[in-house]
Amino acid sequence: MATTLAPPPRHVSPPPTARRRMRRALRRRPGKLTYLMLTAIAFFSFFPLYWSVVVASQDNSALGKIPPPVLLGGNLWFNLKRAFTMVPFEKALINSFLVAGAITVSVVLFSTLAGFAFAKLRFRGRNVLLLSIVATMMVPTTLGIIPLYMLMAKIEWTGTIYAVIVPAMVNGFGVFFMTQYLSEAVPTELLEAGRVDGCSTIRLFWHVVLPAARPAAAVLGMLTFLTAWNDFFWPLVVLTPEDPTVQVVLSTLSAGRITDYSLALTGALIAILPLLVVFVALGKQIIGGIMQGAVKG
Amino acid sequence: MTQLATEERVGPRRGLLHRLDVKGSPYLYIAPFFILFLGFGVFPLIFTAWVSLHEWSLLSEEHTWIGFGNYTKLFDDPAFWNALWNTVSIWVISTVPQLVLALVLAHILNQRLRGQTFWRMSALIPNITSVAAVAIIFSQLFGRDYGLFNWVLGLFGIDKIDWTANTWSSHVAVATMIIWRWTGYNALIYLAAMQAVPKELYDSASLDGATSFQQLRKITVPAIRPTIIFTVIISSIGGMQVLAEPLLFGGNGLTGGSDRQFQTLALYLYEVAFGRFDFGYASASSWVMFLIIVIVAAINFGIISRLRRS
Numbered sequence: 001m002a003t004t005l006a007p008p009p010r011h012v013s014p015p016p017t018a019r020r021r022m023r024r025a026l027r028r029r030p031g032k033l034t035y036l037m038l039t040a041i042a043f044f045s046f047f048p049l050y051w052s053v054v055v056a057s058q059d060n061s062a063l064g065k066i067p068p069p070v071l072l073g074g075n076l077w078f079n080l081k082r083a084f085t086m087v088p089f090e091k092a093l094i095n096s097f098l099v100a101g102a103i104t105v106s107v108v109l110f111s112t113l114a115g116f117a118f119a120k121l122r123f124r125g126r127n128v129l130l131l132s133i134v135a136t137m138m139v140p141t142t143l144g145i146i147p148l149y150m151l152m153a154k155i156e157w158t159g160t161i162y163a164v165i166v167p168a169m170v171n172g173f174g175v176f177f178m179t180q181y182l183s184e185a186v187p188t189e190l191l192e193a194g195r196v197d198g199c200s201t202i203r204l205f206w207h208v209v210l211p212a213a214r215p216a217a218a219v220l221g222m223l224t225f226l227t228a229w230n231d232f233f234w235p236l237v238v239l240t241p242e243d244p245t246v247q248v249v250l251s252t253l254s255a256g257r258i259t260d261y262s263l264a265l266t267g268a269l270i271a272i273l274p275l276l277v278v279f280v281a282l283g284k285q286i287i288g289g290i291m292q293g294a295v296k297g
Numbered sequence: 298m299t300q301l302a303t304e305e306r307v308g309p310r311r312g313l314l315h316r317l318d319v320k321g322s323p324y325l326y327i328a329p330f331f332i333l334f335l336g337f338g339v340f341p342l343i344f345t346a347w348v349s350l351h352e353w354s355l356l357s358e359e360h361t362w363i364g365f366g367n368y369t370k371l372f373d374d375p376a377f378w379n380a381l382w383n384t385v386s387i388w389v390i391s392t393v394p395q396l397v398l399a400l401v402l403a404h405i406l407n408q409r410l411r412g413q414t415f416w417r418m419s420a421l422i423p424n425i426t427s428v429a430a431v432a433i434i435f436s437q438l439f440g441r442d443y444g445l446f447n448w449v450l451g452l453f454g455i456d457k458i459d460w461t462a463n464t465w466s467s468h469v470a471v472a473t474m475i476i477w478r479w480t481g482y483n484a485l486i487y488l489a490a491m492q493a494v495p496k497e498l499y500d501s502a503s504l505d506g507a508t509s510f511q512q513l514r515k516i517t518v519p520a521i522r523p524t525i526i527f528t529v530i531i532s533s534i535g536g537m538q539v540l541a542e543p544l545l546f547g548g549n550g551l552t553g554g555s556d557r558q559f560q561t562l563a564l565y566l567y568e569v570a571f572g573r574f575d576f577g578y579a580s581a582s583s584w585v586m587f588l589i590i591v592i593v594a595a596i597n598f599g600i601i602s603r604l605r606r607s
Contacts, residue, residue: 035411038410041419042416045423049422051438113329116326117327139339140587143587144340145570146345147341147345148341151341170330175330229427230427247428250429250433251544254436254545254549256548261437271429284418286421290489291486
């Protein structure tokens with residue numbers, strides 16, 4: 001294969017017909033089959049979400065029919081009201097916004113600070129410390145939940161959102177991501193010039209680094225918000241059903257031998273909706289962030 | 298060395314403060330990360346080891362040292378082995394199709410498409426759906442009597458499947474949730490890597506009449522092999538910690554089905570810790586899980602280095 005795949009040597013120009021064929025191949029747009037497959041993929045991606053709207057808009061007797069209903073019913077408003085009265089959904093939404101918001105601000109701030117230090121400042125132990133941060137990305141910290149729970153019980157944070165916010169205020173990925181970005185985005189000469197003018201490091205950070213970090217900070221912020229909003233295990237362990245996050249409420253709604261599915265899927269819909277809005281508005285940037293992180297990671 | 302050069306140019310009065318700023322402030326900037334991560338990430342993980350050597354219950358204040366007692370108990374515990382087997386089984390039947398599908402999807406996306414952003418977004422939308430929501434929606438779809446999947450199977454003359462009741466069917470159901478949520482994400486990772494592959498390779502391959510599938514197999518896969526291995530490692534680490542899907546699939550049963558047919562390791566850990574409040578025993582299983590993850594990662598790295606050599 002290798003020999004046939006090698007591009008034609010430069011000094012021998014290909015015969016005219018071949019060149020035309022090559023140009024056509026280069027210009028070739030994907031055909032109908034490609035779009036057909038993409039449509040199928042999009043169908044599978046969207047279907048469960050559409051389905052949750054369908055179920056959330058039915059009453060349970062309609063769900064017991066064969067064949068199952070595949071179109072929207074008229075019960076969505078009723079189910080929404082039911083969801084908000086049967087579980088503390090309002091509180092959960094507020095909690096989730098507070099938790100995800102606080103974690104996002106903190107991760108972005110601390111990652112930018114640390115990223116600045118790792119990318120642009122010289123200090124002893126820099127490489128070892130950066131390496132240890134990369135290593136922390138591989139550590140399954142969920143396995144430490146038992147002592148973490150005991151710790152939270154000791155400082156009487158169990159049942160409060162502090163217990164969810166504080167352990168998530170930093171992560172290795174964020175620091176690594178910002179280090180990579182800042183080492184390219186901030187010109188070292190600019191920092192040196194600032195130094196000569198007598199700028200302290202923190203002023204350099206404030207006036208030079210922070211403005212330059214904005215695009216990467218936005219991407220990191222979005223990814224962090226998504227993760228924090230969707231986090232399930234630790235909030236489930238440390239929070240109570242009376243003062244939960246949205247994901248904890250979902251587990252309450254689906255509990256029991258016989259699940260009230262029109263209610264449970266209404267809950268799922270409410271939990272997805274805020275992220276869906278963010279995603280529709282900023283999807284392009286989020287995708288860019290994931291792909292960027294992939295190339296660098 | 299740039300800092301040294303600038304220091305000389307600074308006036309003598311600001312010298313000391315300035316030096317302190319240059320030498321000390323970097324540590325100040327990285328301190329929040331290390332303090333928080335040591336406190337809430339590393340310390341709990343290490344303290345788990347200490348707890349695992351005790352008879353340690355949330356319900357009593359006394360913690361009796363029992364050495365490796367919890368560990369020997371764990372190795373004789375059929376529920377633990379069952380959970381380990383379930384975890385591996387679910388991991389295999391979720392990871393293999395997921396990564397193959399992701400590869401194909403990325404290959405399709407790696408063309409000059411109309412509406413590129415839309416197709417990419419539709420690939421990623423399952424991933425922004427929370428794991429709890431995914432588990433609930435699919436639990437409904439997999440319902441025995443009124444679920445859509447059984448109805449569709451019925452159209453093909455296949456009898457109703459009680460998805461939660463059997464080992465294989467419940468594993469397939471849980472794996473389906475994982476596949477749905479993660480395929481698009483992995484596809485985007487592959488797509489990012491594929492875009493670095495020189496386009497000329499594909500052009501000359503299509504000149505030689507290579508089909509799209511042949512191009513994927515002979516050009517793309519070898520070129521993005523490091524990325525493929527990266528995703529295998531990431532999904533192994535994730536696959537060992539699957540919890541929400543089996544927990545919610547059984548209607549919040551900590552046992553993962555009446556006969557523990559889909560109880561994963563993480564779910565077993567959760568049951569022992571927060572169902573029975575046996576923290577010592579749960580800590581022992583945490584550490585064993587940690588070791589399993591390390592071993593799985595080490596096997597992966599071993600395969601990589603062997604591949605590199607060959």
